[in-house]
Amino acid sequence: MSIQYFNTLTRQVEPFAPRESGRVSLYTCGPTVYNYAHIGNFRAYVFEDLLQRHLEYRGHAVTRVMNLTDVDDKTIRGCRTADVPLAEFTQPFKKAFFDDLETLRIKKAQHFPEATSANHIARMIEMIATLIERGHAYRAEDGSVYFRIASFPAYGRLAHLNLDELRPSGRVSSDEYEKENIGDFALWKAWDAADGDVVWDSPWGRGRPGWHIECSAMATGILGPQIDIHCGGEDNIFPHHESEIAQSECVTGLAFVRLWMHCKHLLVDNQKMSKSAGNFYTLRDLLDKGWTGREVRYALLSVDYREPLNFTFEGLAAARAALARFDEWSRRIDETAATGAEPLPTDLDTTAFGAALDDDLNISAALGAIFEIIRETNKRLDAGTLTPGQIRALVEWRDRVNSVLRFEPEAATISAEVQALLDERAAARAAKSWAESDRLRDAIAALGWVVKDTKDGQKLSPKA
Numbered sequence: 001m002s003i004q005y006f007n008t009l010t011r012q013v014e015p016f017a018p019r020e021s022g023r024v025s026l027y028t029c030g031p032t033v034y035n036y037a038h039i040g041n042f043r044a045y046v047f048e049d050l051l052q053r054h055l056e057y058r059g060h061a062v063t064r065v066m067n068l069t070d071v072d073d074k075t076i077r078g079c080r081t082a083d084v085p086l087a088e089f090t091q092p093f094k095k096a097f098f099d100d101l102e103t104l105r106i107k108k109a110q111h112f113p114e115a116t117s118a119n120h121i122a123r124m125i126e127m128i129a130t131l132i133e134r135g136h137a138y139r140a141e142d143g144s145v146y147f148r149i150a151s152f153p154a155y156g157r158l159a160h161l162n163l164d165e166l167r168p169s170g171r172v173s174s175d176e177y178e179k180e181n182i183g184d185f186a187l188w189k190a191w192d193a194a195d196g197d198v199v200w201d202s203p204w205g206r207g208r209p210g211w212h213i214e215c216s217a218m219a220t221g222i223l224g225p226q227i228d229i230h231c232g233g234e235d236n237i238f239p240h241h242e243s244e245i246a247q248s249e250c251v252t253g254l255a256f257v258r259l260w261m262h263c264k265h266l267l268v269d270n271q272k273m274s275k276s277a278g279n280f281y282t283l284r285d286l287l288d289k290g291w292t293g294r295e296v297r298y299a300l301l302s303v304d305y306r307e308p309l310n311f312t313f314e315g316l317a318a319a320r321a322a323l324a325r326f327d328e329w330s331r332r333i334d335e336t337a338a339t340g341a342e343p344l345p346t347d348l349d350t351t352a353f354g355a356a357l358d359d360d361l362n363i364s365a366a367l368g369a370i371f372e373i374i375r376e377t378n379k380r381l382d383a384g385t386l387t388p389g390q391i392r393a394l395v396e397w398r399d400r401v402n403s404v405l406r407f408e409p410e411a412a413t414i415s416a417e418v419q420a421l422l423d424e425r426a427a428a429r430a431a432k433s434w435a436e437s438d439r440l441r442d443a444i445a446a447l448g449w450v451v452k453d454t455k456d457g458q459k460l461s462p463k464a
C-alpha cells in the first residue's frame, strides 16, 4: 500500500505523492517565543516529527522549515513589561525551545527562520506591495494594510467556512473600523504607542507585519511557491492557514500547498491546553516531577493525531510502563543476538508497523504491531526457538522502528569512577590477571553496570 494521509482541505484520506519524486517539502508553524512552549504545543511538534520520520522511513528526503514567531502582540507586550529590547526578551525562549526539542527527540528542521530577520521582513513587504498592486489589499488611513478577502473567492475553503458569514456586520472594533469586511485581516499593522520601539519602515509608514504574512513569506521564501505538506495544530486552520493560502496564492498565482495536515488539540479536563486558560504544563514542569523526555514523547505520540488527546498523569504512567516493557525486550534481544550472525527473517509480521503508519499515521495500530511482536518474541525466547540469525533480524527491525519512534533508552552517562574501573579491568585482562578482572567486574556491578567481554572489548549496559 502506498502512503495515504488525511487532507484537511478535502477532508479525505488521499494517496500522498510529492511534487518531485522522493523529495518532500514540509512547512510547520512554530512557536511564538514569548514564554516556554507548553506540552500542547509539543503535541503538534511531536506529530510533525512522526510525520517527517515516517516519510524518511519510506525513503523520502524531507526538507523541513519551522518558523519562530518572534514578533507579535504577546512578544511585544512581554518585552515592554520586562523593559528590554524585543530580541533580548525572546532569546531565552528560543534557546529553551531548542533544548525542549532535543529532550523530546524531535528532529531539527533544516531551517528555523525568525520573522524579524531583515530578509524575511523585506519579503513580507514585497508581498504586501504586490497584493496592493493587484487589488487584493488596501491601505487604511492609519497606515495599516488589510487583505481584501472578497478578492479571493476561495477564501474559507480550507476551514470549510461560508464567506457570507464573514460579511460586514457593523463596526468591527475600535482600532479596526477601517476594514471593508469583518473578515479582512491585517497584513501590516501601523505603529501605535504600545509597540514602543518594535517597528520597521514600509512604503505605508512605520509598523510591523501581521502574523499570517510572516508564515507566507518564510514558507515561500525558503521552500518556493509550492509546498508539499503544511502542518500545525487544528487552531491554525482558521484564520492562520486560510490566510496564508490567500496571501501566497494571490502573489504567486500557483496552488500553495498540496496537503494540509492538522493535529487535534491536547486537552486538559476536555479543554484545550493553552497559556490563556492557565491549564498548561511546560516540559520543564514534567521533568521537575521526575518524568523523562522519552516518556512525555511516548505519551504525546501514542494517540492518533486526529483524535483529541486528554492529558493525564495516568497517561504518563502508562507511557512509562510501555517503555519499560519495550526496554526489557530490547535488552533481551540485544543480549542474545550474536554479533556475527546473518539476519534471518522469521514468520513474525514485521511489516505491520510500517503499514499502519502508511495508513494516515495510525499509531495505535503501529504500537499494537510492536507489542504483538514483543509478546511473541518473548515466548519464543523462553522456548529457545529463535535462531541467532532471527534474533539479529529482530534487532535490526527494532532499530528501524526506533528511527521513527525514538523509543530507545536515554544514553546513560558513564561516571569517571566507572570509566577508571573499566580501564583498570582492561589492563588486568591484558595481563591475564583473571581474579583481578572478576573483582573489578563486581566493583562495576556494584555501581549499576553489567560488563560483558566481546571480541570488540568490554561492553557496558545498565543493570536491569
Ligand code: AMP
Pocket: 029, 030, 031, 032, 040, 041, 042, 043, 044, 231, 232, 233, 234, 235, 236, 263, 264, 265, 266, 267, 272, 273, 274
Ligand atoms: P502558538 O505558539 O500558539 O503559535 O502554537 C504553536 C503550535 O502549537 C501551533 O501549531 C498550534 O496549533 C499548536 N498548539 C497550540 N496549543 C495546542 C494544543 N493544546 N494541542 C495541540 N497543539 C497545540
Ligand code: ZN
Pocket: 028, 029, 030, 215, 240
Ligand atoms: Zn504559521
